[in-house]
Amino acid sequence: MLVNNVSEAEGPNLSIPIPILHDLIVSSVAQHGDKVAMVCKHQPADLFPAVNMHDNSRIKHTEKSHLQWTHSQLQYGADLLAHALLKQGLQPGSPIAVLLSGRVEFHMLLRAAVKLKCPFTPLNLRAPQNAKEIRHMLTLSEAKAVIVEDDSIAARLEQTVPDLMQQMQVKAMAGPKSAIESYLSLNEIVSSAAEDDSFPETQRTLDQLDRCLDDVVFIWFTSGTTALPKAAPHTNKSLTCNVRSWGEAFKLEHTRRWLQILPMNSIVGSSWTLAYLIPGGSVTHVNYNFDVQSIATAIQEGEYTDVLAVPSMIDLLSSSSILTQSSVKGIDHIIVGGSKILRSHVEKSFGVLKCRHFSPFFGMTEGTSVCSETLHSVPESLDDPIYAGYANPGSKIRICAPDRIEPLPRGVPGEIVQGGLQKIESYLGGQGKDNFFTDNEETWYRCGDQAIMLPNGRIAIVGRYKDMIIRGGMNIASAAVEAIISEGTGIDSQVIGIPDEVAGEVPIAVIKYAGGDQDIAIKIQRCVLDKMGPAYAIEQVVNLHALGLEDWPKTSSGKVLKRELRLMFENSLLSAGPEQTDTPRNGEYQRIQTQTDEARLQDLLLKRVQQQGILVSSIDENFHDIGMDSLLAMRLKNAIDRDVELGGHSKLAPEDIFQYGTVRRLAAHLMVNQHGSRASTGASSHFDAIVDEMDSMVGKYGEFRMHRVSEGVVAHKQTVLLTGGTGSLGAHILALLVDRDDVATIYCPVRGREPAKRLEESLSRRLIGTPQYPEKVKLISIEPGKPWLDSDAAMKEALLDNLTVIIHAAWPVNFHLPLSSFRPHLRDLQKLIQLSLDVRLSKPARMMFCSSMGVALSTRGQKRIAEEPIMDFRQGLSSGYTQSKVVAEYIVQRAVEDFGALASNLRIGQIVGDTKHGIWNDQEAIPLMIRSALSIRTLPALDMKCSWIPVDTLARAVIEIATMPDHQQPPRLVYNMCSKLTFSWTSDLLPALADAGLDFKTVPFSEWTASLREYSATNGLEVASINCPAIKLIDFWEKSYGGKEKQHDGGLQFDTREAQAVSKSMATAPDVIKSGLIKVMLDSWMKNWGGHVNATSVNGQQH
Template sequence: MGSHIEPSESVGRHLSTPTSILHHLILSSVQEHGERRAIVCKGQPPDHLPAISKGTHSEKLSKQSHSLLWTHSQLQYGADLLAVALYRQGLQHQSTIAVILSGRSEFHLVLRAATKLNCPFSPMNLRAPKNAKEIRHMLTLSQAKAVVIDNASIVEDLENNVPDLMREMQVKVVLDGPIVRSGYLSLTQMIEDTATDAAFDEISTRLDTLSRHQDDVVYIGFTSGTTSLPKAAPHTNLSFVWNLRSWQEAFGLNHQRAWLHILPMNSIVGSLWTLAYMIPGGSVTHVQAGFETTSIAAAISSGEYTDMLAVPSMIDLLAASPLLDARHRGLDRLIVGGSKILRSHVEKAFLRIRCRQLSPFFGMTEGTSVCSETLTEVPASSDEPIYAGYVNPGCKVRICDPSDTKPVPRGVPGELVQGGHQRITGYLGGQGKDNFFVENGEVWYRCGDQAVMQPDGRIAVVGRYKDMIIRGGMNIASAAVEAVISERTNIDVSSQVIGTPDEEAGEVPVAILKHSPDDRDVSTRVKRCVLETMGPAYSLERVLTLRELGLDDWPKTTSGKVLKRDLQMLVNQLLDRERVSGRSRKTNGDVLHEETRLQHFLLDFAQKHDMLINNIDDDFLAAGLDSLLALRLRNAVMREIGRTRAHFQLGLEEVFTCGSIRHLASHITASVNSQKHTNFSETHIGSTLEMMSDMVEEFRVVRPRKSMSTSRMLSRKTLLLTGSTGSLGAHVLSILLARSDVDAVYCAVRGDDPLGRLRASFSERCLEYPEHTQKIRFLPYEPGRLVDGLQDSTRNAMLASLTHIVHAAWPVNFHLPLTAFPPHLKDVRDLIQLSLEVENKPAQLLYCSSMGVALNTIGQSRVAEAPMMDFRQGIGTGYTQSKLVAEYIIQQAVEDLGASACILRIGQIAGDTKAGIWNDDEAPPTIIRSALALGCLPALGMTCSWIPVDSLAHAIIEIGVSASQPPRHLVYNLCNPSTFSWDKELLPALTDAGLDFQTVPFATWMDRLRQFDRSHSIEEAVANCPAVKLIDFWERNYGGKAQRPNLLTYETTNAQEHSASMRSAPRIIESGLVKRMLSAWMARWVPKAEPAPG
């Protein structure tokens, strides 16, 4: 007699909750845990929204933090203020509040304010307002009566795409920044005003006592659907609280848990999970609004946080961080879900991230708790899958045949089906009706995932029935991508989008097209359209045609439905054949050396890696080539050619310099065939010199000043500053704001949140931002439109008062060719023209150039404080070429048009004298950081003249701003008059400061760097040793020193004459600055463990 096999049905352990009303649960939590830490937002200052920080008696804890830190009482008090403010605007209960915010404190305030008002809270993707059809669908389906918006850019998207809905919107709120349209309210001002409202207490109490029911909708989340538009999933008090309590019980959450939040806030994680941690008295910390590996790795290493929730692809990125070494403290629990979890993810979680517990889980995007378990070590058997675990408390699960509602026997795959109070009962607008069925009066929900329940009730999720692609934890609806291809490409094409396996992302989307043979470049146009319309997360991995799959038409059922499973099988077979062919193909040297075949290879590679290349003459930069893609392209070429030509080398700079597949293929072919490389180089140099000359002529200033003034400089100063969020610009601004003779500083800042960026820059550099200053005037900044973008009123005010312009903004990217810099050269010209039009007399322009403009000087060892005489002196990179072109433009304006300007030729900027903070991505820190990965540093045989950034900032002010007359000289070389030896002084100082490394010859260091690059994936190599990105730069600038023994030195006579800070610049070695700089670096690269909060 056979043994009985149980059906695949299970119920989690009993779950109870003190109340099914979310607001009551929050109030009781605040009453019990009010003085405990609730949220920390690292990107926001501690005194953000001061009415909240000072509005309770919970200030002591807040004052201990350098970032925004609110207790549970403060957070709820802020939410109360906002709720009353919204109520004052006429918002009624059950009026949906649409929320388009990033992960900051305001998100938490609006969530709790909406709950207090008994209004559904509906977070939406920050990109949604750019898509008119999608945002209209979301706002209409949710019946939003109020909207809270992150920034002015999103306001413009909404007003342009759904102006009728915005006119009807009852309440429109935007965060900090100028209110650019009438009818919008400032969230900050609303809170500040309500804090002094005499009726606040009475209204707040009345809102707390509103009638509430367990079936009231409290949350509306949007998830990718199998249609082209997202589905709206409403949660009631009952379902939301039941989910919240289920996760709390599953993971034993209490007041000692400190959650590091790294996922997007617009998902259910941003709302339900944050409350799940905070209601028992725990805390939630946001390191940044988005995912940034270095900051998150540093936070994990600090040991301050007990828990973190991540998707598998984030584990891969974090595990590659050099910050996570053997000394970091790690996490108590790492919760992982969102896509398939591999054994490698578990190993990295325990061995690299060093979590003590790993909790795989499965939950719906709609916000429903399903199953989870907790591991304390890597499973012993590699044959077992990583299970999603056991049914969570309060949940019900079945595994059914997709065509039936009855559970299949345990051990048999089927569709995961969910019951219980935590699941939603339907989607808004009648979407997804087929997902639900009723049995014995209870609603069940088909999840669409294929799963197997083991005899002991353990569940493994093994695939998907639904037509959905999960890329790195993000749901991509195939139909949504297909709709974009159909509606946006203007091509008569039908498409099917399927998911294919990918090691890093789990799944990636591939499009199969059917179109007329007469249509050209369809694949590229489709790929570009999807990328530009939907964003990088939806980028198509491949675009194939039916013919490439051996088909003339779509495979279909008898009823006419396309069989996507058949397509998926054919695509996977094709990709498998390509991979096998790529591994086994024997390279024919003659074929590889044929230029046309190489062009085909490069074009094929580019089109498979998200470069929008249509033909071999398309420009690389315009097609999206960045450093990482250039590395991949270079490595692919070297692997192919290296099979027969082991000596072949291709520099990353050569890829950028060639600029197109045609030129790159020609250059590689010539190199491989041992043709003289100098032919290419000299041809390139000649064309570059001609281009530099043409640009000087194109951007020369042609309008002279109408009337000249010989009056003295005004005693009161008004300045325009670019680059204020950079290291040098921030220090310059800090000095200017502290000066009593400075009335105003116009700061040109890119992005939608200039104040936030400026505050963050000051905080990062340990500079004190004067919160109550009235001196700063923000200007929008877009390269090439710095002056053109000024409003008439602003321009007129500047022409009446401007005395100085400090131009410190410039893209520091040594890979960019000269052709990438015209917008920045136009800004130089426009700033000179602006300075000439100032009413009193020409405003003084201080242009921050670079000593790199002289690096290729030949025939002299000393660079004078004088104009460059030959374009060849700055021929090194597009960056130095553009800087030298700008110098020529300024020189011409001074000599021919009477402009008042000087060129500040800046050397290597080091960390500041107080904290030693130096940008990680600059050349010296990048070399020094390589010691952590390689265990060695190179002997470079060079003399250094580094100058601390704060000393340099003071020098700039002393030369250009403080004097009663304009600077007497056109050029000032700003480097440290006190030099030191890299080999004999710096390397020993680093050893004394605690850095462990061997000193090796430069060639040995380069060999180890290349070996590290070859032995790791590109992503891992760059993450652990960023120096690999600049291998060609190191070789070009340091590898040839044996042939160039006479290194350049720079005169600083003019600079020392006009600047006390230059004369007294600290000696880098003797001052102890090396130790401070190393300490600041290591705090970011390998932070020391700190005690966990008690």
């Protein structure tokens, strides 16, 4: 029994017996197999086709824009990967080193390692930059397999530790085949495993492996106080106890949806996935790494219950303009640890991120579940710290004097010491023995942090004994940085941490240097950046002489007094006083007397950027390319804000650093602000940067080789290359092409290892029959990110000899992606246009690019959009998607005008269901809006004119234009492909839906969205989203239609006379309202929605 007047506490007991991790996962999948487990919004839905087809889950048949798997699918993918690794020579029990970001492959590998009884060792993606450190980690962990993110990491490993790489049993890479021959493709080996008849036998063998509580299942590396990281081996016992402790402390169960934003090599970032998944919850990644805008958008949408973060992440997220909007739904529970938590972090979490619960927690790599508590509001007292809370379930805590084992009296500060089942028993390789001691036959671990335990057992972290710097939640060992400086420059240094408003702490290098090199500071900064990465970036290099010292302050035994050195440095900053330029007058910084010219501003900005550890070598080098992270970006923003010569009189938006991305662009932005009109020019300069990027893309992807005429070589039948054949429009185009006698062959690139199956399923789903399909269609299997045009030499030759038409109908429809994300698709467009020019015929192949009406929806000053090229990039700036389509149209225009291509931009409007079956993807926005009537019995009145065109009508029109006889006029550069017949949403569509039997009441838009929110609140978000998916798009609806006095469609009209002149289908497109197509589509939807329409309804009346 514990005495309550000493600093010792135990959390609630954990239930016994302790399970084996493998058994815990198997049991979880058996219980929760059909629930959603893994969502990766930045990865394609068909990344692993074999996994997608596994299990008849409720998410299998929906058309998803991103990867989404059930628990059963995730485990199946992991089992396939375990089988593949075993077949490639990996022996059970062999440690696996993993250098991956936040992606589904990481989670597959984690579970595959558990299946194989292989210790899972996640490493920092930048670890290979430090040859000494990566050798140490791979050697100490005894890794026999290495799985990496990309070619750059693989190349660095092969360069720095070639001998260790030669000894690996398996080397593999996420994504398609690596350019480095010895690295396998995870995609390929998983696909092969799915077709291996021995897979079931392998699973039985692996399930029968002997497993015990003391088996090492994870190895994490922690930045110790020595020069090299320490290896913390977690066993079945310690890891499962941590998982269960977290589950009990935070009440984790199957309804919890974790938005994962932490680095995957951290113990919390990787192992907490198990804490959420094992009870049946889900884990979501919105980007590969921490990205403020995409995470802020996810928090705004309110789909997730939990976020785990370090304090600096709270600062970065709360600075996003996205979270200042009134529509922010927020997050239920924010859990924060990793470095000192301030009251401001709690205030921002409740006030900006709109959390309902906030939990500070304390833990470390050696045992993460130590103590925590949950706050339901910002603490009233301004005097108290933010406490770390009480001992977690299964945790044992003491506060001891340094180097002692007896607990101190409560209220006396000392070192926090951890006991209990959650912690490791020792480091690998005999490192750090002094960190552990035994008392009463139980092992305890000295954490190195200073804490106080109150009389009620509540714990506050008040300081640190270890020589450690914590930057943004990441431990930086001073000795490790000092060793790099010594090895790289030969200079003796002491690295200390000083407080920073963004990162918590940043490293300062105090050097002993008597040489005359004026650039020694930048050389030291670049040395650390090159060897260790931006997370270790040195904030400032200071010579001892600047502090008035000849030597380091030391103890009598010769140990450097870093605490005293730190105080001396901080005092030197205070004595220097704030610079005049840092002092605002009346809330505004003084203007410099002479406006800075652009060249000088660029020079100044380049120096400031380099001083912040973003070591670009020129004003045009992209910040991202040299590894800028969010902390560096935020600190650069703050430095610029304070510097009057760079813009101290004007505040940058946090996203500006990412948006502009180079010194040149950022300087141009600052120049605009420097000349006044900050409020009005901020958005303008932002759009100017986008326009510059669009123009740059046109230049980059708009270069081609001219067509070489092959005199007299004429194709007698059409050979067509069709992209997007599995989409709705592509499937209808394909079916029509197959039925045409003048078409000899259709080439269809399709993703995945089973393209025929995917294509057949697409046709079948749309009730499209094609008897001649096997005879005419040649399928091309493509992998995401892999250049498919050059993968098959025989196919390429056949295309060059026969190709007459290219119809490019493949483009990702994702309005959240920035313009830069579409670069691969613009590159594909460039290659297809070049292919059309390279054909060995008398004229180039015709190229039809399926564009969008969105390229003109931002047009101002005109009502009618002619069938002419876009004259200004600003006509399509509404999203990254429309921006990419504008760029694509310009590339096509350049190919036609400057290089002689025969190409057209088909500017497509709203596509609806086909005229025969009415099949329209019910996951699109308009069907989802209509579906809401089944749940809330209302639909909104919108001031909007619609010009809808059935998909089969559009498909015929595309083919008619693509195959126009040569004697007709040559194809135009632009055709507007929308219906000439418009109708009113409120006056025409809603009565047609009522006539078709849909039971609803027409209400104002604001009342409709209020009903959606009420339905969600009454039924719970998860259930409501399943029955009424429109709830998930409330923010989209309000942004598109809410609070506008003007017309919801912008009042634009698209001229289609040229399209009608060359296409009979365009000229005779059916009237969607009068033709009865609304009822056909509604009947089709009802088959999926499980609802019914009224057999008798009053004509024209809505109930």
